Amino acid sequence: MSASLLRIWTIARNTLTEVLRQRVLNVIFLFGLILLGGSTFFTQFSIKEQDEIKFLLNLGYAAISLTGLLVALMGTAQLIPAEIERRTIYTVLSKAVRRFEFIAGKYFGLLALLTLMVLVMSGLFYLLLLVKEPSWIYEISHGASTLTERQMREIQAVQQQIHDPHLIQVLLLIWAKLALVAVIALFFSTLATSTIFIVATTMLVYLVGHLQGTARDFWMASKTFTGWRADALGLLSTLVPDFGAFNIVDEILGGNKVPWEYVSQTLLYTGIYSLVLLGISALIFEDREL
Amino acid sequence: MKFRLLALGVLLVWGFIKMPWESALDAEQRKLTLGATGQVTMEMRDKLGQGLTLAALGGFRGLAATAVWLLLHNAWEDGDWAWLRTYAELGVLLQPRDTYFWENASWHLAYNASIGMQNDAKDLTPDERRKESRRWVDEGIKMLQRGIQANPEKGILYERLAELYQQRLGDYRKAAHYYELAAECPDGAKYLPRFAGYMLLKAGDDQQAYEYWKKIWPKLSAQERSSSQWGRVRQEIKKLEEKLNLPRQDRILMN
Numbered sequence: 001m002s003a004s005l006l007r008i009w010t011i012a013r014n015t016l017t018e019v020l021r022q023r024v025l026n027v028i029f030l031f032g033l034i035l036l037g038g039s040t041f042f043t044q045f046s047i048k049e050q051d052e053i054k055f056l057l058n059l060g061y062a063a064i065s066l067t068g069l070l071v072a073l074m075g076t077a078q079l080i081p082a083e084i085e086r087r088t089i090y091t092v093l094s095k096a097v098r099r100f101e102f103i104a105g106k107y108f109g110l111l112a113l114l115t116l117m118v119l120v121m122s123g124l125f126y127l128l129l130l131v132k133e134p135s136w137i138y139e140i141s142h143g144a145s146t147l148t149e150r151q152m153r154e155i156q157a158v159q160q161q162i163h164d165p166h167l168i169q170v171l172l173l174i175w176a177k178l179a180l181v182a183v184i185a186l187f188f189s190t191l192a193t194s195t196i197f198i199v200a201t202t203m204l205v206y207l208v209g210h211l212q213g214t215a216r217d218f219w220m221a222s223k224t225f226t227g228w229r230a231d232a233l234g235l236l237s238t239l240v241p242d243f244g245a246f247n248i249v250d251e252i253l254g255g256n257k258v259p260w261e262y263v264s265q266t267l268l269y270t271g272i273y274s275l276v277l278l279g280i281s282a283l284i285f286e287d288r289e290l
Numbered sequence: 291m292k293f294r295l296l297a298l299g300v301l302l303v304w305g306f307i308k309m310p311w312e313s314a315l316d317a318e319q320r321k322l323t324l325g326a327t328g329q330v331t332m333e334m335r336d337k338l339g340q341g342l343t344l345a346a347l348g349g350f351r352g353l354a355a356t357a358v359w360l361l362l363h364n365a366w367e368d369g370d371w372a373w374l375r376t377y378a379e380l381g382v383l384l385q386p387r388d389t390y391f392w393e394n395a396s397w398h399l400a401y402n403a404s405i406g407m408q409n410d411a412k413d414l415t416p417d418e419r420r421k422e423s424r425r426w427v428d429e430g431i432k433m434l435q436r437g438i439q440a441n442p443e444k445g446i447l448y449e450r451l452a453e454l455y456q457q458r459l460g461d462y463r464k465a466a467h468y469y470e471l472a473a474e475c476p477d478g479a480k481y482l483p484r485f486a487g488y489m490l491l492k493a494g495d496d497q498q499a500y501e502y503w504k505k506i507w508p509k510l511s512a513q514e515r516s517s518s519q520w521g522r523v524r525q526e527i528k529k530l531e532e533k534l535n536l537p538r539q540d541r542i543l544m545n
Contacts, residue, residue: 042360054390055356062353149481149519177349210347213316238305242312243349244319250351251323254388262318269311276304283297 007097011105016112019075028074029117032067036060036125040132050154052136053129053161057253060125061170064118065249068178069206071117072110076185077198079106080285084193089290100282107186107278114178122171129162161255169263170249176270177246181206183274183281184241190285208236209243241273323387324440346384355384355391362398369410371403375429382437392437393450400430400454427458445475449482452489462493470502480514484523491526500530500542507542 019025039059043052083089092102140154141147147155185202192198245266252258345354362377378395385391404426411419434451441447452468455461466489473482483506490499503523507515514520531541 042356051390051394054388055359058352058356062350062356065349066353149479153479207344207348210349212312237309237312238302241308242316245312245315246349247351248319248322249349250385251319251387253352254385254390256322256387258322262315262322265315265318269308269315273304273308276300280297280300283293283300287291287293 004098004101007101008105008108011092011097011102012107012109012112015079015106015109016116019079019110019113022075022078024078025071025075025113028067028070031070032063032117032121033124035063035067036121036128039063040128048154050157050161052132053158056129056132057161057167060128061174061249061253064121064125064171065174065177067121068114068117068174069181072114072178072182073185073199073202075110075113076107076182077189077195077202079110079186080189081193081195081198084290093290099285100279103186103190103282103285104278107183107281110182110186111179114182115175118171118175118178133158133162164255166252166257169258169260170252172263172267173246173249173252176267177243179274180241180243180270183277187277187281187284190281190288205240206243209240210247212237212240212242213244213247245269324442342380342384351384355381355388358384359391359394362395366398366402369406371406371426374398374403378433382433386440389437389441389444389446392434392441392447396430396433396437396450396454398430399433400427400458404430404458427454430454430458443475443477445472445478445482448472448475449479452485456489462489463495465489466493466495466502481519484519487523487526496530496534500527500534500536503527503530504542 039056042059043055080089083092089102093099136158137155140151140158144151181202184205185198188198188201192201248258248262248266342354342357345351345357358377358380362374362381365371365373365377378391378398381391382395404423407426408419408423411422414422431451431454434447434454437447438444438451448468449472452465452472455468456465466486469482469486469489472478473486487499487502487506490502503526507527510520515524527542
């Protein structure tokens with residue numbers, strides 16, 4: 001057991017080193033940083049300081065999410081096909097490494113990259129907010145030593161928005177969503193060798209997963225889906241994860257309080273889903289002829 | 291092959307296990323967002339363009355709303371009020387639980403579009419301009435009322451509606467009513483109860499203003515009562531007590 005964990009750990013570590021060296025991922029990460037920095041440009045369209053923060057929060061977290069999505073897609077899609085193409089997979093699997101250890105190691109390596117990316121980007125984003133905080137406060141107070149009630153309230157609102165501990169929920173949910181996208185991409189990479197195919201199918205599952213709630217609404221409201229169509233919709237629901245659960249991020253960014261129970265339920269759902277899909281990927285990979 | 295079949299079996303079994311869980315999460319999310327998630331998503335499909343729908347349904351609603359707001363800003367600069375209204379509608383559709391979009395959409399309609407119509411619609415007669423200007427104020431009011439329906443617990447929207455009645459229509463009774471509602475919200479600012487009273491005074495409802503202070507005054511702490519802001523209210527109460535010629539035992543302030 002411990003030897004198996006050690007092998008998974010070794011593969012994960014090597015995968016992390018390997019993906020950190022990939023130019024494509026570095027370019028995506030750079031693009032994410034530019035997006036994050038560029039978000040300050042859009043704040044000129046806002047009227048009040050609180051509006052500026054609103055724009056920054058929306059754009060900043062969208063930048064983290066979008067960059068993470070691209071990294072999860074491109075990074076995972078290349079994991080196994082690249083090993084097969086370079087024929088390094090034969091060397092690894094000819095050693096005392098089981099196939100499921102290889103799959104798990106690869107996944108956890110990429111998950112480490114995603115974690116690192118989310119941490120670095122959110123850290124930089126928080127720093128950006130901290131740098132801008134004094135100027136926002138100055139804009140509200142106009143440098144006055146005594147403040148009106150309204151000014152005090154506005155300053156308090158600005159500080160609350162920047163240091164809102166609920167923003168951790170946003171990061172956790174973004175990270176969980178990325179972990180789920182990565183495991184879906186890994187699942188497809190055990191079935192196919194084409195990177196484009198893996199990226200396209202994962203993207204489709206991602207979109208369908210977001211549409212699940214809407215489809216369910218439409219289906220329930222219109223009552224036009226009966227018979228085989230209803231069955232097909234039901235089957236689709238069993239196969240595709242419900243990404244709509246992560247939409248609660250908008251509620252948090254809108255300044256609304258979301259209980260930790262909901263967030264932890266979503267994280268637990270993602271965790272179990274990822275493990276199940278990881279297991280399924282390992283099973284398929286066991287059967288695969290290399 | 292046997293592993294593949296096993297994988298398919300696991301996937302299906304997990305699928306049936308996860309479905310009730312997903313439904314429960316979905317129901318909880320609807321409860322937390324006061325039903326904003328489902329309905330709006332349905333409406334979105336019809337009103338948003340392809341790109342924005344894709345962004346919104348791909349989990350980037352905030353980003354789509356920000357993009358819409360940039361377009362709204364351009365429409366505002368161009369004085370294109372029809373497009374401004376369209377973008378305002380899209381913004382609140384995408385982020386119905388974010389008060390920022392409701393209050394700013396309403397501000398653009400009731401202030402910018404309304405005043406713009408009053409000053410710049412050279413092709414209209416003065417009477418038509420007045421009517422058009424008023425119509426935009428009403429649009430702003432409707433926008434805030436819808437915002438309140440989607441966010442009944444947010445004090446800021448009641449406050450903005452009160453300001454709108456006060457500043458744009460001079461309807462101080464309604465302003466007082468909404469300031470009072472704003473003050474009752476958990477996030478209502480401390481100055482709001484004072485504002486509600488002042489509005490009643492401005493409306494000329496001395497008796498009602500006095501009744502209102504009478505209701506509020508006992509709830510204040512000693513520190514609040516001695517503050518300069520509430521000191522002004524104390525003066526107003528004293529004036530009212532004299533003006534209404536109230537018997538001593540019915541007065542809030544005995545001395």
